[in-house]
Amino acid sequence: MDKHTNLDAFIGRTIHEFRKKQGLTIAEVSEQSNISRGMLSKIENGQVSPSLDSLLRISQALGIPISALFKEFDTEGETAQHVKANERLEVVRRGTKVGHTYHLLAYDSGPKKLFEPFLISLDNQSEIFPTFSHEGKVFMFLLEGELIYRHGKTKYHMKPGDSLTYDAKVSHGPEELIKVPIKFLNVVIYDNPVA
Template structure:
């Protein structure tokens, strides 16, 4: 396998990891990036060399910098990362469809990712409250607003400064938005394998 083919395969694996970690389908990322499903599938499977424009559109859809696709190809990662407030990436997650805004606060990649920190904003009192369920444990810290948050069969009335830690495999999500806008830190911690 030549170096170009290895790079295409590597980029495809990284894209696949990001997409699956975020619980997104090929169709969702394809639509967000304006790349046909067939072409996106070929890129993800390492069967096509993506243009820089395609990689930029995919990076925006997944909420990662374009450099994340190359970060570990031939170099070791940095030991510290500064993400400036004006360069946080807005990412697409399952709650995006009902008005939740997700900003990823760290761009770590690879199979050994230990956590994902998000700043989540809920700006309107939507009547649709999705249930979420995914891998890991979550530490949640309410910065602004007031809400009732559900985890399994229990509900928690949260005000600024309150925190909640829970198993993310159990169904969870906002039950009632009392005072909007609501902003909270949501840190997903993955089990080490």
């Protein structure tokens, strides 16, 4: 396998990993990037050499800089990541459509996802409260605002400085926004690292 083929396969795997990490389907990325599902599948499987334009559109659909697709290719693999405040990645998650803003604070944690740290913002447009349920455990730390947060059948009245740790498989989410804007740090820790 030559270097060019290696790069195509590497980029395909990287796109696949970012897409899975964000819980997006090929159809969703296809629609956002205006690249056919078939072509996107071929790119993810390393069967074609995507153009830079295609890579740019895919990276924008995934909410990552295009450089993230090449970052670990042909490197020794560094053990630290510094993400500046103005470089935080805004990502699409289930709550995005109802006024929740998600910034992924680290996006390069190797081939297996061990954790995901998010800065989540809720504003007065966040009137619909979706419930969430997913793998892992969550550490939540309220930075600003005030809200009632529900985990299972229990409701927690949270103020700045309060924290909550819970099993993410149990239904959870905001129940009532008392004082907006609300900002909190959510760190999802995975029991069994996933690709």
